[in-house]
Amino acid sequence: MFGKSKSPTVAIIGAGFGGLSAAITLQNAGIQDFTLFEASTRVGGTWWDNQYPGCEVDVPSHMYSFPFKRHDWTRTHAKQAELHAYLEETVVDYGLAPKIRLGVPVERAVWDESTHAWTLSLGHGETFVCHILISAVGFLNVPQYPSWPGLELFEGPKFHTARWEHQHDLAGRTVAIVGTGSSATQIVPTIAPIVKHLHLFQREPGWVLPKGDHDLTPRRAQEMAQPAALPLGADQGLLVDRARSSGAATSGSPARGSTRSARPPPSPTSTRSSPIVRI
Incomplete structure (x- = not known):
């Protein structure tokens, strides 16, 4: 496949959180022969594609960050623009720009058993051969449009x-x-004050809990940016504890003090899976 003295050629599909993290991990391991392919014209993945009014992260900002990239977040739950700027800043800080090909979708990936290599079919008819393929396309990259009769x-x-x-x-x-x-739940409270009439349609109601998002003082932002001295998985435990304190149940019974309502809170294809990593 490749000699012991030669670094493998790696292709990464997607330049969002997963793709950038994979690239930096490779760099830290001494592997420099890698290329990121991004279908969009900017890095950021879902945080570039989604720019609707009120778009922000649903978990605390310091938990939605790279462990190696400190940042003084301005809000408990960062908005889209700040998250996207954070990702672009990461690209600059780690010198990834020369490794990223923007506006280049990967349309197909085929594994060749005889050469132990992947052949990627890129947009505009180009091909790219690599030894290792990392898929970091996420699961929010293709919008699902309804096919209602009469919509046209x-x-x-x-x-x-x-x-x-x-x-x-x-x-x-x-x-x-x-x-x-x-x-x-993010769009509705953002546009409700400016529209004349707003009609919201839902198929099935779900649970809605207060998020408690707010601006952070500079001092608090610095405190939150410090590396957490917590064991692996502790952040998930904190989220569960927060949900419990909000009245959420963990055994399937209704949340105390919560209303099951639609109302918002107040305030690429592959023919084989050999050396491929999905993030």
Whole structure:
């Protein structure tokens, strides 16, 4: 496959949190022959693709960070612009820009048993051969559009939250939002004060708990940015404890003091899976 003295050629699909983390890990291990392929025109993954009003992270910012990249977050739950800037800053700090090919989608990956190598089919008909393939495409990279009968007859603007069309001013207009997931719970309270009428459609109600997001003082931001002296998995435990203190149940019974409601809180294909890593 490759000699002991030769570094393997590595391809990373996706330049979001997973792809950038993989690239930096390779660098730290002394492996420099790697390339990141990103279909979008900017790095950031979901934090570049999603730019809808109110877009922000759903877990505390300091838990949604690289362990090797300290940052003084301005909010308990960072907004999209700050998260995206953090990722672009990471690219600069670790000198990754020359290793990233933007606007280059990977359309197919084929493993050759005889050469022990992957052949990637890229956009524009180009191919790329590598020994190791790391898939860091995530699971939010392809918007799911509904196929409702008659949707094509609607003459007004219609778009997916992951492909928000900012040229449309929603002020004073009647807006319909279908779905009450994480995106909707962020969008609704953001646009509600400016639209004329807002219609929210849901298929099934879900639990909604207060997030308690707010700005951080400079001192608190620095404290939160310090490496946590906690064992592996402790952050997940903190999230569970926070949910319990909010009245959430862990045994399937209804959350105390919570209402099952749609209302927001107040405040690439492969033919084989040989050396491939999915993040």
